[in-house]
Amino acid sequence: MLRALILIAALCIFCRWALGKWPWDYLRPEPTRSQALFRARKLLGVEAGASRDEVIAAHRRLTALVHPDRGGTTAAMQEANAARDLLLAELPGASVEGDGNSAP
Structure with a gap:
């Protein structure tokens, strides 16, 4: 045994x-799409009708806490990025490429 x-x-x-x-x-x-959206909103701390700017601001606040350079983990950073990408993709007419993190 x-x-x-x-x-x-x-x-x-x-x-x-x-x-x-x-x-x-x-x-x-x-998880279903709605469950994934719920988890992403909960992780970033935004409401269901959050705008693009609100999602990006929430993502920046979260990444300041979980970034590997600040004592966080890469898994937490990947989860934060995935949540941001999912919520930005759900916005009408929005694209993830223009998330404001890249130089012009």
Whole structure:
């Protein structure tokens, strides 16, 4: 019995190492678009009708906290960027390329 538990634990760790996900993460369904939008709004702290400028300002506030150069992690930074991109893509007529972070 103990050998079986050790084997299962080793397989779980190998799966995490090799594939980047825990085995039980594959059992969870992918979030719907509305769930992803809700999580992005919650992460950035903006309301459902937030404008482009509000989303960008919220993203800048969040990245000041989670940027790897300031003690944050790259995963948190990637999540913040993904939330910004998702919310900007939902705005009518908006494009992610013009997010105000690039030089003219």
